[in-house]
Each structure stands twice: as C-alpha cells, then as structure tokens.
Amino acid sequence: xxxxxxxIEGTAWNLSAGIVTKKKILAEATATYRPKTGGIHPRExxxxxxxxxxxxxxxxxxxxxxxxxxGIAFSQGPGMGPCLRTVATAARALSLSLDLPLxxxxxxxxxxxxxxxxxxxxxxxxxxxxxxxxxxxxxxxxRYRIFGETLDIGIGNALDKxxxxxxxSHPGGPRIESEALDAKKYIPLPYVVKGMDFxxxxxxxxxKEALNKYSLADVCFxxxxxxxxxxxxxxxxxxxxxxxxxxLLAGGVGANMRLREMLATMCKDRGARFHVPEKRFMGDxxxxxxxxxxxxxxxxxxxxxxDSMVMPDYRPDQVEVxxxxxx
Ligand code: ATP
Ligand code: FE2
Numbered sequence: 001x002x003x004x005x006x007x008i009e010g011t012a013w014n015l016s017a018g019i020v021t022k023k024k025i026l027a028e029a030t031a032t033y034r035p036k037t038g039g040i041h042p043r044e045x046x047x048x049x050x051x052x053x054x055x056x057x058x059x060x061x062x063x064x065x066x067x068x069x070x071g072i073a074f075s076q077g078p079g080m081g082p083c084l085r086t087v088a089t090a091a092r093a094l095s096l097s098l099d100l101p102l103x104x105x106x107x108x109x110x111x112x113x114x115x116x117x118x119x120x121x122x123x124x125x126x127x128x129x130x131x132x133x134x135x136x137x138x139x140x141x142x143r144y145r146i147f148g149e150t151l152d153i154g155i156g157n158a159l160d161k162x163x164x165x166x167x168x169s170h171p172g173g174p175r176i177e178s179e180a181l182d183a184k185k186y187i188p189l190p191y192v193v194k195g196m197d198f199x200x201x202x203x204x205x206x207x208k209e210a211l212n213k214y215s216l217a218d219v220c221f222x223x224x225x226x227x228x229x230x231x232x233x234x235x236x237x238x239x240x241x242x243x244x245x246x247x248l249l250a251g252g253v254g255a256n257m258r259l260r261e262m263l264a265t266m267c268k269d270r271g272a273r274f275h276v277p278e279k280r281f282m283g284d285x286x287x288x289x290x291x292x293x294x295x296x297x298x299x300x301x302x303x304x305x306x307d308s309m310v311m312p313d314y315r316p317d318q319v320e321v322x323x324x325x326x327x
Contacts, residue, residue: 003070003297006060006094007290008053010087011079011107012131013040015049017060018286019067022294026067028280028287029059039160039170040131046082053090060286069100071302073293076104077314078133084310092305101302103293107284108133108316109144111250113295114288119275121246127235127263130251130284131156131171134198134231136238137316142326144316147241148196148234155227156253158200162223165208166216176220177256183221187214191226196237198230228259236266248275252283295323 002022009016016030033048074091095102112126125138134150163172189206192199207223267274299322
C-alpha cells in the first residue's frame with residue numbers, strides 16, 4: 001500500500017496544505033497573503049502564515065474525509081526564512097504529536113515532481129520560473145542538475161519590480177502580460193545571457209527608464225520579449241546538450257501565454273514535446289510538497305527533528321533523488 005501524505009507549502013506568499021496518495025489528490029486548502037502596498041514583506045507573510053496555518057491544515061484534513069495520514073511533508077527551502085520557519089514549526093509539531101514521519105522537501109524539486117506526475121512525463125528539461133526562482137533543471141545521475149539560472153533576481157521579481165514602478169499592484173506579471181497585447185513596436189533592451197546563466201536586474205532598470213520615453217504597452221511588450229527570449233535560449237541549449245525530448249514548464253510565471261508560445265515554438269523546431277501542467281500546479285501549492293514527500297518516504301529515511309532546520313538557499317542539486325533510477 002502506498003502511503004497518504006500531508007504536505008505543507010509556505011515558502012513565500014502562498015500558504016497551502018495538500019493531501020495525496022500516489023494516484024490521487026484527496027484535498028487541498030490554501031490561504032494567500034496579499035501585501036496591501038508594495039511587494040512581499042517576509043515578516044508580514046510569516047505572520048499571515050502563522051495566523052492561518054491551523055485552519056488551512058484542518059480544512060485539508062476535513063475535506064479529505066476519512067483518511068489515515070502516514071507522513072508530514074513540508075517545504076524546507078528555498079524561500080523566505082520567516083515563512084519557512086513558521087511552516088517547519090507546524091510540521092514538526094504535527095509529526096511529534098501524531099507520531100508520524102517528517103519529510104523535508106526541496107521546493108524546486110517539488111515543482112518538477114508535480115509536473116512530471118500531472119503531465120505524465122518521465123524525463124523533461126524543466127524551466128522553473130517564479131517570483132524568486134529562475135532555473136533550467138534536468139535530471140542526471142541521481143540529482144536534478146541546474147543547467148542555467150539567474151545570476152541575480154528571479155524573473156517574476158523582475159516583472160514585479162517593473163510593475164511596481166509602473167504603478168501596478170502586486171503581483172505585476174499578469175498586468176504586464178495584458179498591457180503588452182496593445183504594443184505597436186519592440187524597443188531594444190539589455191539581453192543578458194552569460195554562458196548558461198542569465199540576469200534580469202539591468203533589464204529591469206532599463207525597462208523602468210524606457211517608460212520615460214516610450215508607451216507603457218511597448219515597454220511591457222519589450223520587457224517580456226527580451227526576458228522570455230533569454231530563458232527560452234538557455235532552455236533550448238539545455239535540451240540540445242542533454243538530448244532530452246521533453247520540456248516542462250513550472251512556476252507562477254509559467255501562466256504567461258506569450259512565454260508558453262515561445263517555448264512551444266522552440267520545442268516544435270527541435271522536435272521536443274512541451275508540457276504545461278494545469279495552472280493550480282504551476283504556482284506554489286501543498287499538493288506538490290505532499291506528492292514529493294510521498295516519493296521520498298517510499299525511497300529513503302524520514303528526517304530526524306534535529307535535521308529539520310529550514311534552508312533558505314536550499315538548491316535542487318543538494319537533494320539525492322532516491323526515487324528515480326540512476327541514469
Ligand atoms: P517561489 O517561492 O517559487 O519563488 P512565488 O512566491 O514567486 O514562488 P509563484 O506563484 O510561483 O510564487 O509565482 C509568482 C510570480 O509569477 C509573480 O512574480 C507574478 O508576477 C508572476 N506571474 C503570475 N502570473 C503571471 C503572468 N501571467 N505573466 C508573467 N508573470 C506572472
Ligand atoms: Fe515556487
């Protein structure tokens with residue numbers, strides 16, 4: 001019998017609990033922190049999570065009906081320290097009081113695993129693009145290796161910074177996407193790819209400055225075109241290098257239709273398949289933590305409490321992938 005796992009996610013603004021078996025999602029409950037002004041304040045987000053975590057977990061357990069839970073998984077990192085600590089404290093308390101194994105999940109790996117599960121794809125190159133993270137990742141020999149990543153801020157944070165400057169509310173990505181639809185022309189902006197890595201802060205600054213000279217729609221469009229072309233280029237080179245035939249999109253920025261279109265074109269040109277999970281599995285969610293926790297519990301030892309400290313800079317390549325064959 002496969003176990004039933006409760007997973008808790010709360011690395012940034014979304015607090016979410018999911019309950020899954022190997023085949024099914026039994027429940028999911030979420031509470032989202034929305035800053036009144038500006039971007040995410042880590043301390044305020046953590047206070048939000050502390051205030052809602054009991055109700056989010058109870059809601060998930062109640063809606064799962066009559067189930068026996070076999071393990072407690074939580075996002076151990078990467079993410080904002082105060083948020084991670086709030087979630088980890090709840091997970092430890094549940095594990096101790098219910099006498100259940102505790103499983104520390106890498107948040108980036110969870111994005112990949114939920115995508116593999118939902119899209120039925122075995123071995124993709126994953127483009128993980130969210131607020132804080134931007135990485136091109138592929139499995140090789142027991143680890144998820146990072147083939148390319150941002151040298152400064154995540155692409156979502158870059159879009160949100162620009163959006164704040166333009167007077168949009170947080171998160172800014174969706175508004176930039178809709179403004180871009182009215183664009184008339186492309187304005188050249190700094191395209192920064194270094195080896196397999198990329199950088200967004202110079203691009204963001206240049207886009208902000210361009211607002212003094214060009215229309216909002218043209219700048220939004222040009223910012224998207226430039227930033228997306230950079231990450232699609234690196235994804236393409238990772239596909240060429242690894243010779244894999246599938247590309248998986250993960251993270252909240254993956255909601256963007258223009259990004260999807262550019263990736264789909266690249267995949268078609270290379271003869272690769274392109275996979276996009278349902279939107280609810282692309283942003284941060286408790287289901288991905290529960291599902292990855294399940295894979296981990298079935299293939300490795302659970303965490304000891306003394307090893308359960310949070311890791312704000314936890315990288316996917318630090319995780320030994322015990323649930324996949326060594327290839
Ligand atoms: P992580 O902890 O993984 O960094 P996160 O807290 O940033 O996650 P996500 O839901 O994965 O959360 O991503 C949020 C980001 O996605 C925000 O920066 C937001 O602007 C961006 N985003 C959402 N929708 C769109 C869109 N349609 N186009 C571009 N960006 C988008
Ligand atoms: Fe995420």
